[in-house]
Amino acid sequence: MKILGIETSCDETSMAILEVDHKKNTKVLANVVSSQIKIHAKYGGVFPALAAREHAKNIDKVLKITLKEAGLKSVEEIDLIAVTKGPGLAVALIVGITFAKTLAWKYKKLIIGVNHLEGHIYSNWLKPIGEFSILNLQFSKKIFPALNLIVSGGHTELVLMKDHGQYKLIGETMDDAAGEAFDKIARLLGLGYPGGPLISAEAEELQATNHKLQTKLPRPMINSKNFNFSFSGLKTAVLYLIKKLREESPRSNLFEDSRFDLERVRPAIAHEAQQAIVDVLVSKTIKAAEKYKPKSILLSGGVSANSQLRTALQKATEKLGINYLQPELKYTGDNAAMIALAGYFNYAKGKKKTDWKSAEVNANLRI
Numbered sequence: 001m002k003i004l005g006i007e008t009s010c011d012e013t014s015m016a017i018l019e020v021d022h023k024k025n026t027k028v029l030a031n032v033v034s035s036q037i038k039i040h041a042k043y044g045g046v047f048p049a050l051a052a053r054e055h056a057k058n059i060d061k062v063l064k065i066t067l068k069e070a071g072l073k074s075v076e077e078i079d080l081i082a083v084t085k086g087p088g089l090a091v092a093l094i095v096g097i098t099f100a101k102t103l104a105w106k107y108k109k110l111i112i113g114v115n116h117l118e119g120h121i122y123s124n125w126l127k128p129i130g131e132f133s134i135l136n137l138q139f140s141k142k143i144f145p146a147l148n149l150i151v152s153g154g155h156t157e158l159v160l161m162k163d164h165g166q167y168k169l170i171g172e173t174m175d176d177a178a179g180e181a182f183d184k185i186a187r188l189l190g191l192g193y194p195g196g197p198l199i200s201a202e203a204e205e206l207q208a209t210n211h212k213l214q215t216k217l218p219r220p221m222i223n224s225k226n227f228n229f230s231f232s233g234l235k236t237a238v239l240y241l242i243k244k245l246r247e248e249s250p251r252s253n254l255f256e257d258s259r260f261d262l263e264r265v266r267p268a269i270a271h272e273a274q275q276a277i278v279d280v281l282v283s284k285t286i287k288a289a290e291k292y293k294p295k296s297i298l299l300s301g302g303v304s305a306n307s308q309l310r311t312a313l314q315k316a317t318e319k320l321g322i323n324y325l326q327p328e329l330k331y332t333g334d335n336a337a338m339i340a341l342a343g344y345f346n347y348a349k350g351k352k353k354t355d356w357k358s359a360e361v362n363a364n365l366r367i
């Protein structure tokens with residue numbers, strides 16, 4: 001069967017086609033992502049109304065390209081439509097959901113709503129275009145129960161997954177998400193949007209500079225007994241650190257402005273902030289693994305592109321002697337291939353199967 005995935009929850013208009021053979025081996029035939037990042041970068045974050053307008057403007061074109069790349073002539077050849085139903089920006093989600101419902105109605109196809117975070121979890125099992133993912137029973141036995149660390153721009157969650165479709169939330173952020181922390185700290189450092197990759201690149205410059213920070217940034221809630229997170233204090237600590245460095249920097253005379261040069265200290269601050277976020281994420285995930293004893297740890301969400309996090313979590317997981325999975329870099333950000341794969345497993349379980357008449361619009365649904 002062939003599944004058309006549609007994703008419009010934030011600033012990427014994405015469609016993908018996934019093929020599943022009779023042995024339940026899955027293969028991505030096409031995965032098209034039309035990114036709006038350049039448009040939103042000017043505003044330092046995603047501007048919802050603009051995101052919705054761009055989705056509406058590009059969605060037909062993205063469908064045409066996706067069908068062409070997959071070698072299909074029409075939606076007629078699709079068996080199931082999987083669309084992100086939330087969480088995300090309501091005005092942006094509605095564009096994808098309405099488009100999916102219209103296609104389902106026009107071509108009389110099944111439609112299924114997919115939770116965006118569940119999609120991120122499934123990104124772990126996507127292979128490059130044209131390669132098979134073998135997700136058979138043997139594979140399931142090695143992976144489940146799995147502990148998921150989902151880190152995106154809007155969410156930071158630890159989710160236990162007993163099997164396909166069976167989730168238990170065991171920890172989440174009390175305030176800012178990890179990606180949001182990267183984005184806000186990047187703004188304080190005068191870097192652009194999205195902040196994660198920019199902070200990462202800046203941190204790598206540290207070797208080239210000789211500036212060292214005298215103070216360490218906090219690792220919020222690292223020793224708390226539960227598995228929740230908090231990142232807003234870290235952002236505030238960066239704000240005060242910049243203020244302090246500015247005040248301490250010498251002035252040549254009373255009337256001249258401070259000689260503080262943010263550019264000089266930026267790599268050191270970026271490096272320390274990134275390390276603080278990674279330390280908390282890894283420490284909490286490992287503590288949760290020690291308690292719940294999963295067979296694997298799975299990383300996902302936009303922040304899973306962070307190489308420090310990937311390396312640190314992999315090393316810590318290997319020490320525990322359990323399996324570790326992380327998505328291929330091309331599937332870390334929002335994409336419709338992960339929505340199609342999660343949609344397929346929901347469909348196969350028969351749990352959330354629905355037709356076009358009953359597809360729900362639920363912007364706040366959680367796993």
Ligand code: KG4
Nearest residue numbers: 152153154179194196197302303306333334
């Ligand atoms: O999953 P995603 O693409 O969208 C949401 O569902 O939110 O995640 C976007 C987030 C942004 O906050 C972005 O700064 C962060 O992922 N991100 C990174 C990196 N690449 C993207 N954070 C840290 N390091 C990266 N390399």
Ligand code: ZN
Nearest residue numbers: 152302333334
């Ligand atoms: Zn996402």
